[in-house]
Amino acid sequence: MFTVGSASGVGNLLWLVPVVPLAIAVVNLFIGRRLGRLAGVVASVAVGLSFVLSSVIVMDLLSRPTEERLEIQRLYEWISVGRFSGGVDLRLDVLSATMILVITGVGFLIHVYAIGYMEGDPRYGRFFSYLNLFVFFMLLLVLADNYLLLYVGWEGVGLCSYLLIGFWFEKPENATAAKKAFVTTRIGDTAMLIGLALIVSKFGTLDFDAVLGAPGDTIAKGTATAISLLLFAGAIGKSAQVPLHVWLPDAMAGPTPVSALIHAATMVTAGVYLVVRSAPLFELSGVALTVVLIVGLVTALFAATCALAQDDIKRVLAYSTISQLGFMFMAAGMRFYTGAMFMLVAHAFYKALMFLGAGSVMHGMHEETDLQRMGGLIRRMPITGWTFVIGALALAGIWPLAGFFAKDQILEIANHTGRTWIYLLGTLGALLSALYIGRLVFLAFFGAPRSDEARHAHESPPVMTVPLVILAAGAVLAGLFLSTSAEGTLARFLEPITGPVPHGEGLSTLALSVIATAIALSALAVASWIYASGRVDWLGIRERLQPLPRAAASGWYVDHAYSTLFVKPGIAAARFSAEVLDSKGVDGLVNGVGGGVRRLAASGRRIQTGFVRSYALGFFLGAVGVLVWLGTRL
Amino acid sequence: MPLDNVVFWVFAPISVASAIGMLLMRNAVHAALFLVVNFFCLAVFYLILDAPFLFAVQIIVYAGAIMVLFLFVIMLLGVDRGDDLRERLFAQRPLALALGAGFVIEIVLAVRAGIGFATKAPAGFDAVNDPGNTQAIAKVLFRDYFFPFEATSILLIIAAMAAMVLGQRKTRAVTQAELEAMETTTP
Amino acid sequence: MNKLLTLTTFLPLLGAVMVLAGGRALKDDAARWLALGVSLATFIVSLVILGRFDPSAREPFQMVEQAQWVESIGLTYTLGVDGVSIWMILLTTFLFPVSILASWTVTADVRRFMAAMLVLETAVIGTFVALDLLLFFLFFEALLVPMYLLIGGWGGRRRIYAAIKFFLFTMAGSAFLLLAILFLYSKGGAVSFRYDVLLDVAGGLPATTARWLFLAFFVAFAVKVPLVPLHTWLPDAHTEAPTAGSVLLAALLLKVGTYGLIRFNLVLFPEASKYFATFVGVIAVIGIIYGAVNALIQTDIKRLVAYSSISHLGFVVLGVFAFTQQGVTGGVLQMVNHGLATGALFLLVGMVYERTHTRDLDQMGGLASVMPWLMGAFLFTAFASAGLPGLNGFVGEFLVIVGTFAVNHWFGALAATAVVLAAIYLLWSYQRMAFGPVREEHRLLPDVSLREVVVLAPVLALLLVFGVAPSLLTDRIDPSVEAVIARVAPEGQLTDVGDAGSRAIAFEEFP
């Protein structure tokens, strides 16, 4: 083991950060059943320990001067063939430091929550094993010092996502959702793999230092674009951006802590991390950044419209996540990497909070997820309700909650860099966000209860509500604490990696903030009027607006389109290939040759008539034949 | 025209005609008789080819012994009623005739290329046949070809045995299994 | 003792003779234990060989044994190992005890079954150690017989069709091989079939001749690999073979083909290899995608795995014909990895079949509820096979893709698409087998037995070990591959993607 740049020696422990959850994952996998309830506790402690370790190490990092904030730990040579090598090398810099804190911190809380949430599940131990394994892979992803190891983590979290979405595999639709998630993301992953191959073929290595630190003229602009886009394709898959977003809403089939951890706080943000990490390549290309921006913008708006039409509480959140991730990509596309990272962190808090809150609601309502059957829950389960409201306000962008700072900054940069259209559309996205989250909150927690379950809902146990409270505190404080603008703490912290925040002229920060807040507030007000006042027959309105709401609810029929355009023709093609081409064509040819020989043999038998005179004739034929042949030699 | 030439041109057509006659006769006895005629013609050729010993042997052994044996068997088996000359085998006749023609042509060509139609037999065979054909053959036979001559004795023993073995009248009945086997192999 | 290779090759044969000689006096169980013991002993011997193998040695082959066999026809008994074959040998000796143990449930003609297995082991090891072309061919042909008997004697419903197809297909391919070997021998003045002798002979051939010979060798190995369109024997043979047969067929016999490509095609005919590289690459890529596409809709799980083998072996060939260090080493690695992963898959399928008595995915479902460990192992293996990083399948695939991409972008990129397809067919089949509600008749099926754990554990452990520490393998493969590359790589071509950054060689850039 070999460490670079460690002053105090605390950094030597970096490898323990991912390894502790891994070890416990293995333990839980094999003896989880015997541990019983302890399995959850052990798993939570493991992640907690990781968090503590991370904090200590990051503190150590913070104590150093800016330029020395880098720690590389070479564990061992993993793949070493010829002059190519890819090692298991961990890299702790400010970017990965941010990520591991989020992962272990939020992860820990979700683990704790899950102790209560998963109570009584027959595969309790296995659940925590998978969850810990996920944490391991996620940490590996962000701590990797090369694209190869990053890819390992990348695929590993996909695996865990698969396992956890399909955790209740007895229901076929859960299993299908799991497979869909894995396969869809793998499409992006494959593009990313090709990207890695392209990197290798240009740089001969996958090490971050060599690839990202190479001088600008090492590769052509076109090559940089190709690499960047291929990498971004991976990000699109993992972060559920258009057009590979279809898996995330279905992924809500998994247990709610999974949705919170994987499909909100951490895994889906890996794409953002990847883009930020690979920023030098993207900047070299330029075109690639524009693509990132546009994809982000389209996704943000598209998903927001979908979220507006969902009746399933978790699906609203899922589309919301997609939309929010779009915002992050918008930021990155404008080179506003700190903004992206800031939103990533903030989003981790408030979206995890809301998912856990949704889980708590389901817990209290016998797994009910239909918003139409809720209402007035804030009275039955106040902690869940109020923490949820905090999360919702954060998402809507109400000052001074985390979401406000995140979204506001991004719109500000758009405005200041002269991207007026982006600014306007982004603001529209913000409006839609406030609208759908308002709708969710008012439908679920306010108004009158619309079902027996809602009327008899009960508050969850403290093991679940305490994490809610902590996360809510995070959602409130993160914005203020890590805030904001060019001088913001996080921005300054990340500067060695992300470079300075872009500058420009435009409307003043204050003006923009006022506009944003006003829009958010009015959207919430509208939502409250429609969904909670009881004075509007919103279902009637929806019926009158058909088929628009139905289309939005189905995600604008993208799934159908994919099914018609790709899946069905694909299966038909495979069926043709296997049942016609292979068995009738290729194998038919083979059997045809065999059959031909047999038929030849069968008909050849007829030469052997049994007539001795025929035999003599054959003999004579041969004799004359030989003579004729020799005759030609004369 | 020298005598041998005359003899050749007289007997050659007869020999060919008799051979064809054998080929076409329905009755086996007639065919055999044609064959005898043919053998006589050949004997005459042996004579003009300075092989009087073989002339004698041809008449005694072939025309005499062998053909008599044939006739004897024909009579014995009572198959002299005449054959059915219809051909049932597909293309047997045309093919056979065509191939036969080809065979003859080949031989004519080879002979022309090999010895030529003008080449006459060299003179001086009398020296070879000194003091007489029979004695000369005896000399060759019992000196150079002593061993083959001995070897023929084995052939004769085998022939005798064959007659003995195959001529035995003790035939056993056909077993059911055999009959079945025959049927299965017959298409 | 310098006869280690002979020992490891013929020890199983000795065992087979013992099993057969025992006659009826040898009880079934005794035959099983005897066979297991012999195969384990062979494994231990091969471990000793591994221990003595020196990766840094300068000579291309180690532990060479050489003796005249039939002098007049130039047949010598020459054995040796290099960094490629040593792993093939170990793979063989490792999988045989596993397969024998997995065949404990065979109850018909146990003695004959075990004897056939052991004979097969000898033949397979023989092909990997032979350094005489005729000797190689001898083993190459000889291994057909026991495999044929295994498929035809203990296989499924259409076993006879499958067995004959397997036999004839391979034999048809090897017909060309024999022809080419004899031709080469004749060109060399009919002196010797020894590898090094014929290596020199091949070096002096005119280009056209070498190309024809290349094709002859290639056809033989392409059938074995198998490359599309010579693959149709494989699904049938795999499907109908008994568990051990499928395992060995997939894990070892297919490797004989790719091994042959490396050992003979590349080295004997470097010029022709270059000439045909694109052609072979196209076939390999077609195979990769074609195998994967056909695997998609199979409902017979064994057939599905068989098609996946076609896809995976396409990777091997693609990598080998990239002529880069990473490509070839990745190919060899993929050989080992595919052997382990697909072998394990067939073992698992066999275990499932023994319980459910069906291989039809539509007749299964929900098995993960009743036998979580078995299905867990299945999923683990499926992911290894699908190339999930951290498990062994990834390393080989990655190296092949990287090694190929550097030379031909299209091949590399197209091959990578198989990664998606692999995920689809493996997960889809797994879903149909393990997920969803459990069928009534399967509700009481038992989970893994102790014997099955003993069978599976070592294989699964290796899937992980080689995924995490592939250098255990590559350290020994690399030098031998380097020697091969040195012979075959085109002038001025990139032979090591690690050099790409140094810009010694220009590439086309994307616009």
Added chain:
Amino acid sequence: MIGQAALPTPELVFEPLLPELALVAFAIAGLLYEALAKRSEPLVHLAIGLVGVALAAATSLWLWNWDGAATVLGGTVAADRFAVLARLLLLTVAALGLLLGYQYFARSGDEQKGEFTPLLLFATSGMTLIVAAADLIVTFLALEILSLSLYVLTGLTGRRAANEAAMKYFLLGAFSSAFFLYGVAMAYGATGTTKIGAMALALTGGGETQALALLGFALLAVGFGFKVSAAPFHMWTPDVYQGAPTPVVAFMSAATKIAAFGALIRVLDVAFQALAWDWAPIVWVLAAASIVLGSILAIAQTNVKRMLAYSSIAHAGFILTGLTAPGSVGIRSAVFYLVAYAAMTVGAFGTVMLVSGRGEERTRISDYAGLARTNPIAAALMTLFLLSLAGIPPTAGFIAKVNVFSAAIDAGYWGLVLIGVLLSVAAAFFYLRVIVLMYMQEPEEVSATGIAEGDGAVAGDAAVLAVPAAATLLLGVFPGVIIGVIEKASVLRW
């Protein structure tokens, strides 16, 4: 006293003929025993036959180190090692044939034929003679000796099928003999001699008589082609092999090939060596035709004996393949093939006999279903022989094929080898089919094991087949043993 001066006593060196003399002597002894003994004992016949063969073998062995003249008895008999080797091979086959015949009559229920042994010995003597013949007259006579004996042997049992087979064999055999003799005549016409050595000398000069020589060669080739059952002169083979008594087939399938090829080799590589460029393509075509026809037609067969007959046609083609290479390379490969072929074909037919029980029953291929269960020894033996016939290592058939292919490639005939290797695949199909039936299918009726006498008899009968079985394996694993010998014997003296 007359003519003593005119008829000098020829120099009689009889030693090189001792094997034939022994065979004939014991054949006559057997004949006398049959004629004189009140009731002939089969065992006595067997003993007479075996002693005769052993004696012949012993004298042959002694001839290995013969250092006298290359040819004796007026240049009609060659005394070289080639002849010795071929004789030893023939004698081995003859011994096996005798043993199989003894078993056959012991349980066929047919009337014991005392003539079997003498006839077989006579046939053998003809065969041993033909391989040593240095004069086409002797070749012709020996050919007739062996042919006539075989005609009779074929029809020996008087069964319906045997009868028909004998007639077909005889008519076609006589027909082909005529061609052969015509060939001798033409060769004589071209060269003025019938001595093989002198013929070679006469032909090296070239000259216009070459046309006749070629004609002669063609006709000789036709005659030999018939004897070795090369296509298109093969058509008698399936019928005769199917109809003749199995031990006779076992004997003649191997021995006739050895004998005829032995003689053919002398004719090709001595007499007509100067015309090698002309005859090699003929051999090529005959080889290819035999391989193709034999391999393909065998696929559709339903009778084991008939299938093996077609296989023997294909094998004739493989041997001819070796002979396309002129000189000792070709000879060596062909002789090795003959050795291997003898072992496997005698073994295969012997096993057929073992399975068929009484006489000619149970020779359909379907009768072999489940044989591995009912008669594992026979099944194992059959498998071995069939694999060898298919040319699968490590059996004799494999090395043999490699040898002939290698020789042909050396001579530049890779096209022929291509045909050979590809048709080997087709051939493998029908060999495998039998193996499939034996091992992979259930017997049709369990009771019909075919052997009523029980296991003891089977084991005893199978013991005879241990010799070909061992040879088949040994030649596959340690072919060097015999190849060394063959090498020493592949130089023809004349």
Added chain:
Amino acid sequence: MRTPIAYFIVLSGVLFTLGTLGVLLRKNALLIFMSVELQLNAVNLALVAFSRMHLALDGQVLAFFSMVVAAAEVVVGLAIIVAVYRRRGTVDVDKARGLAG
């Protein structure tokens, strides 16, 4: 002797061919066999003619042997034909088709 040798050879060829045709076209086993005898005689003619051409007696001796062989063959052949007739009651070779294919 003035007749060219070639005439005899050609004549022998014609006779041989006629014998061959006899084998091919006649159905009576005895007649087939007789045709074979005709072939042998044709050969003998050629041998004797060649003998004359080469001024040597080997050809005649060979012809003599050929006759001996023919004699022996006749014995065996007729024995076989008689045996067949006994068994089947006919010497029509076209009726002997138990073995075919």
